[in-house]
Amino acid sequence: MKRILSLITLFALCVALLSCAAFAEDFVPSIGGKDHPSIVPESSTVIGHIVNSDNAVIDEVEKPCIVVTPVSEANTSKDIPEAAREELLKVYAALKNGEMDLPYEEALALSKSAPRTENSANSAEHMVIRDLFDVSFLCEEHPEMMANGYKLRLTFDLGISSGDTVCCMVYTDGKWSPVEMFNNGNGTVTCLFSKVCPVVFASKQTETPPDTGDYSSDSIALWGAVMAVSAVAFGVAIVIYRKKVAKAD
Amino acid sequence: MKTSHRNSILFVALILLLAALFVFSGVKILESVLPGREIVATDPQRVKTIIREGKEYFPRQDLTTIMLLGTDGTGELTASNSYNNKASADLVALMIFDESAKEFRVLNLNRDTMMDIPVLGINGKQAGTVYAQLAVSHNYGSGLGDSCENTRKAVSDFLYGLPIDYYFAMNVDGIGILNDGVGGVEVTVEEDFSQVAPELKQGQTMVLTGEQAYAFLRSRMNVGSQLNTSRMARHKQYLEAFVGAFRNALTEDASFFTTLWGELSSRAVTDCNPMVMNQLSTQYKDYTFMGCISPEGENRLGQEFYEFYPDEEALDALILELFYQEKN
Numbered sequence: 001m002k003r004i005l006s007l008i009t010l011f012a013l014c015v016a017l018l019s020c021a022a023f024a025e026d027f028v029p030s031i032g033g034k035d036h037p038s039i040v041p042e043s044s045t046v047i048g049h050i051v052n053s054d055n056a057v058i059d060e061v062e063k064p065c066i067v068v069t070p071v072s073e074a075n076t077s078k079d080i081p082e083a084a085r086e087e088l089l090k091v092y093a094a095l096k097n098g099e100m101d102l103p104y105e106e107a108l109a110l111s112k113s114a115p116r117t118e119n120s121a122n123s124a125e126h127m128v129i130r131d132l133f134d135v136s137f138l139c140e141e142h143p144e145m146m147a148n149g150y151k152l153r154l155t156f157d158l159g160i161s162s163g164d165t166v167c168c169m170v171y172t173d174g175k176w177s178p179v180e181m182f183n184n185g186n187g188t189v190t191c192l193f194s195k196v197c198p199v200v201f202a203s204k205q206t207e208t209p210p211d212t213g214d215y216s217s218d219s220i221a222l223w224g225a226v227m228a229v230s231a232v233a234f235g236v237a238i239v240i241y242r243k244k245v246a247k248a249d
Numbered sequence: 250m251k252t253s254h255r256n257s258i259l260f261v262a263l264i265l266l267l268a269a270l271f272v273f274s275g276v277k278i279l280e281s282v283l284p285g286r287e288i289v290a291t292d293p294q295r296v297k298t299i300i301r302e303g304k305e306y307f308p309r310q311d312l313t314t315i316m317l318l319g320t321d322g323t324g325e326l327t328a329s330n331s332y333n334n335k336a337s338a339d340l341v342a343l344m345i346f347d348e349s350a351k352e353f354r355v356l357n358l359n360r361d362t363m364m365d366i367p368v369l370g371i372n373g374k375q376a377g378t379v380y381a382q383l384a385v386s387h388n389y390g391s392g393l394g395d396s397c398e399n400t401r402k403a404v405s406d407f408l409y410g411l412p413i414d415y416y417f418a419m420n421v422d423g424i425g426i427l428n429d430g431v432g433g434v435e436v437t438v439e440e441d442f443s444q445v446a447p448e449l450k451q452g453q454t455m456v457l458t459g460e461q462a463y464a465f466l467r468s469r470m471n472v473g474s475q476l477n478t479s480r481m482a483r484h485k486q487y488l489e490a491f492v493g494a495f496r497n498a499l500t501e502d503a504s505f506f507t508t509l510w511g512e513l514s515s516r517a518v519t520d521c522n523p524m525v526m527n528q529l530s531t532q533y534k535d536y537t538f539m540g541c542i543s544p545e546g547e548n549r550l551g552q553e554f555y556e557f558y559p560d561e562e563a564l565d566a567l568i569l570e571l572f573y574q575e576k577n
Contacts, residue, residue, distance in 0.1 A: 031553070
């Protein structure tokens with residue numbers, strides 16, 4: 001009897017544990033924000049391709065051979081090469097302070113499926129940087145291939161629509177260079193990189209959030225100052241006016 | 250003489266201008282600090298009439314809306330070291346105060362609601378949109394006021410351009426502070442929490458401690474259907490009970506919220522100053538609570554994550570019911 005009970009208990013425990021495992025396996029985690037656009041892999045092991053000028057595949061780039069580092073992980077990532085880390089942080093600081101000029105017009109010219117306005121001289125207006133991250137190789141053979149004129153082809157998920165104006169640029173040799181990009185119309189874009197380094201995606205600036213309810217101590221201070229100055233000026237004006245009237249009398 | 254007369258007129262005009270400037274500055278200051286401001290439509294596109302079945306509806310002007318955000322970060326709130334941050338909006342709700350009927354209700358939006366989310370770029374400027382779950386709207390920006398503003402815009406656009414008067418965002422650490430601040434909140438545990446928080450016994454009615462409230466509100470894995478919709482049902486139950494507990498605490502101590510804010514402030518961000526918060530809580534404390542509502546819709550599993558698609562007709566009817574009135 002004892003053995004039967006033990007077996008039943010053991011069986012029940014196994015069922016409970018399996019249920020837990022199955023239950024937990026059914027669990028779908030909550031979505032969270034992404035620090036950088038995710039790369040859409042070519043397969044379960046291949047993240048991108050090395051291609052020639054005809055876009056023919058020369059080599060596959062496996063997932064461990066590429067590291068993408070967002071700004072938020074620039075200081076903590078152990079995978080990003082040190083030189084790339086410094087470059088990413090330097091570029092981020094400069095972009096935040098508006099200290100860099102970017103070739104939006106040239107980048108838009110290389111961006112296929114981007115809607116072009118009739119007046120193409122204005123198409124680069126109001127472009128803002130939406131994403132900044134570093135792409136670095138971890139395998140030696142790929143940089144050598146790219147030095148021979150081949151390009152790295154990667155597809156990123158930006159969540160954009162086919163009509164969105166988006167372009168891509170990379171920072172190499174001390175300047176920003178445009179990247180050939182194709183908007184796939186399904187939220188993703190495919191880019192052809194001659195070099196890997198800090199990468200930006202830029203798009204048209206749309207409206208900024210309305211200031212419907214901001215409590216800003218700065219604005220209160222400003223209006224307070226205006227109030228004080230106008231009160232003083234009002235008082236002085238009244239005094240002068242009264243003196244003038246008295247003099248006229 | 251003529252010149253003298255003209256100079257006098259100019260002088261008087263200058264005095265009147267200075268007086269007008271003085272009064273205008275005072276009005277601007279009062280607008281910034283007092284609650285219950287008029288909802289002024291600065292953009293005609295954003296606040297407009299709606300026509301349905303031949304009837305014209307216009308936005309109600311006697312509502313005050315406060316957006317409540319519960320984010321999934323912990324610790325003291327500080328700006329992230331990047332132009333994005335890791336705190337998603339797990340709870341997004343609107344408290345809608347009806348100043349005519351002296352009542353309020355809470356509109357609870359599913360964090361997985363699919364909508365166009367503004368994308369904030371490196372300099373905080375909006376760089377297009379992304380079609381994604383509402384929760385990620387808070388991930389853009391530094392994690393402070395700019396991220397809350399981004400969520401406010403996403404929600405406002407989703408609700409036909411509804412102006413949202415204030416926001417109040419809090420991370421998960423605030424759950425315990427609020428819960429214990431009101432002396433605990435009584436709920437009936439309807440789901441099986443045995444694998445997550447065994448002290449929450451299914452079927453039992455109990456007053457939650459801060460830690461228990463955290464488990465009750467946040468847990469999804471190994472609880473119930475593991476879906477956000479069942480977690481939202483717990484949010485609804487908790488919110489409805491919390492309102493009563495909050496009122497009781499406010500009745501016992503009029504400055505209760507100011508004291509609570511002192512503990513909460515490092516875990517929260519808001520565009521209300523403490524004076525406004527106190528005035529709001531005093532002004533609305535006797536309003537009748539009409540309960541929580543959520544838009545109807547369908548939860549679908551996307552490629553990786555759940556996606557909530559509201560029923561468009563039902564959402565339209567709900568927006569009209571809550572925020573519009575028929576033109577007579």
